[in-house]
Structure formats: structure tokens, C-alpha cells
Amino acid sequence: MPLRAAALTTLCALACAGAMAQSTAAPPERQRELVRMVRQDCGSCHGMHLTGGLGPPLTPAALADKPVPSMAATIFHGRPGTPMPPWRTFVTEAEALWIAEQLASGFPPSPQRPQP
Numbered sequence: 001m002p003l004r005a006a007a008l009t010t011l012c013a014l015a016c017a018g019a020m021a022q023s024t025a026a027p028p029e030r031q032r033e034l035v036r037m038v039r040q041d042c043g044s045c046h047g048m049h050l051t052g053g054l055g056p057p058l059t060p061a062a063l064a065d066k067p068v069p070s071m072a073a074t075i076f077h078g079r080p081g082t083p084m085p086p087w088r089t090f091v092t093e094a095e096a097l098w099i100a101e102q103l104a105s106g107f108p109p110s111p112q113r114p115q116p
Contacts, residue, residue, distance in 0.1 A: 035107070038050075060104060
């Protein structure tokens with residue numbers, strides 16, 4: 001029975017991810033905000049360089065076998081029964097997809113603060 005529940009959860013996550021429309025690039029300012037959020041908030045569990053910590057690494061090599069829509073569903077909906085929270089309060093489905101695409105291809109560096 002637990003295997004069946006896990007399969008159902010995976011199927012639901014994939015279905016939700018499939019429902020997410022094609023990624024639309026966020027405006028540059030929002031992209032900078034999302035990069036900072038991932039680096040700071042996600043980095044608190046996945047490591048500040050996203051190479052792992054309490055959570056698994058989020059490097060392109062570690063994510064190579066993970067479908068981008070599934071990663072986006074995990075970002076948006078979280079993973080029940082694990083420490084991975086849903087981020088739907090902070091990001092849209094399209095933004096979750098953008099983040100997943102960026103993670104799969106190598107996440108951008110933290111934005112630099114403008115020099116005075």
C-alpha cells in the first residue's frame with residue numbers, strides 16, 4: 001500500500017507539473033529576486049552554493065535525471081512527509097518552472113549589489 005501511495009503522489013506531482021504552462025521568463029528584476037530567494041532561502045537547506053546540506057544538492061549533475069516539470073511541482077507544492085515546504089505562497093507556477101529550468105542548467109550566481 002505505501003508503494004501505491006508513493007506512485008499516486010508522483011503521478012499527481014507530474015500531472016500538476018504538466019499543467020504548468022511553458023515557462024515565461026520573468027522580468028529581469030523579478031529574476032534577480034528569485035535568484036536571491038533560491039540562494040538564500042533554498043540555500044539554507046540545500047547549501048549556500050546549492051551543493052547540498054540538510055537537503056540534497058541542486059546542481060545540474062545531481063538533477064540530470066530529474067524532469068524539469070517534476071522539479072517545478074516539488075518547488076511549488078513541496079514534498080509532503082519531508083522537510084521540503086511548498087513555495088506557492090512566494091512564487092507562481094511559471095516562476096517555479098523558471099527556477100527548475102535554471103537549476104537544471106546551472107543556477108545563476110547571486111546578484112551583485114550596485115556599488116555606490
